[in-house]
Amino acid sequence: MQYQAILFDIDGTLIDSFPPYAKVMTNVLAIHNKPISVEQLKKTFSMTLDRAFKYLRIPESLQDQFEMEYLNEKARLNLKPVLFKGISHVFKSLNQKTLPGIAIVTSGGDQEVNELLNAYPFMKKIWTAVTADTIPYHKPEPEPLLHAVNQMGINPKHALYIGDALVDMNAAKNAKMDFGIAGWGADPKVHFTQYRYCFKQPRDILKLF
CATH class of the missing domain: 1.10.150 (DNA polymerase; domain 1)
Incomplete structure (x- = not known):
């Protein structure tokens, strides 16, 4: 897809x-x-x-x-956010394309997102960010993901959510959105049961686009 x-x-x-x-x-x-x-x-x-x-x-x-x-x-x-190896390449590559639009949906607050965007300016090209401060609903409820795609004007069926935890998988399931496992950050002991993709490295995401 x-x-x-x-x-x-x-x-x-x-x-x-x-x-x-x-x-x-x-x-x-x-x-x-x-x-x-x-x-x-x-x-x-x-x-x-x-x-x-x-x-x-x-x-x-x-x-x-x-x-x-x-x-x-x-x-x-004074702990600064450190990107996983390969994430910057993925974002810079996706930024060169008209689609897909990029968004962030996190259980963290606005401060965490601001710290990330200030540390890595190339990420400021994201279309939207939904945090724990944005709406009074949090993963695994579907509202954060649905709010993000609504802001982007995109049908949930045409979106992919990538995360490292069961709460991310369940949020995607509840939003009727495809889910991809961030295998580089996920706990190997966690058993994911419903996902469309399991990305071993960030660069694997680019194979879809």
């Missing part, structure tokens, strides 16, 4: 963000004497911060405080 739009997750798909995420989250929880395992970190990695804190059983009354501490710790460590 010739897709008219390609949508990307950020964490674990465009940027190798698990190591810095794990460091920041571990540091924040340590302040409150709350240990966290590697498995818990992997589980919460693809969640919005509020869902992650809920999963970790942080009292709702403290979640705003934890989120502020997370953002402050991230700023203190």
Whole structure:
């Protein structure tokens, strides 16, 4: 199929963000004497911060405080987004084409997207970005993906979403959109059951266009 739009997750798909995420989250929880395992970190990695804190059983009354501490710790460590090898080539190649349009759909906030675009100006050619701050719905609900393609004026059936986690796969399924696994960033222990493509390297995406 010739897709008219390609949508990307950020964490674990465009940027190798698990190591810095794990460091920041571990540091924040340590302040409150709350240990966290590697498995818990992997589980919460693809969640919005509020869902992650809920999963970790942080009292709702403290979640705003934890989120502020997370953002402050991230700023203190000054961790810059690092693209996976090959992502820049994919974006620069796609930017030379009229179609597909490119969008970002992430469980992260506006700040994360702004940091990414400022660090890599060639990514500013994306058509739209949908974050946890854009609408009050989050993956695996379909609304973030549907909002993105609606902004682009493209039918979901003509779009492909690429991500590294089950929440991405389920969001695509719920949006009735094709899904591609970002094999370079996905946890090899995770069993994906519904996908159209499994890309081993970012450059494999270009074979579709």
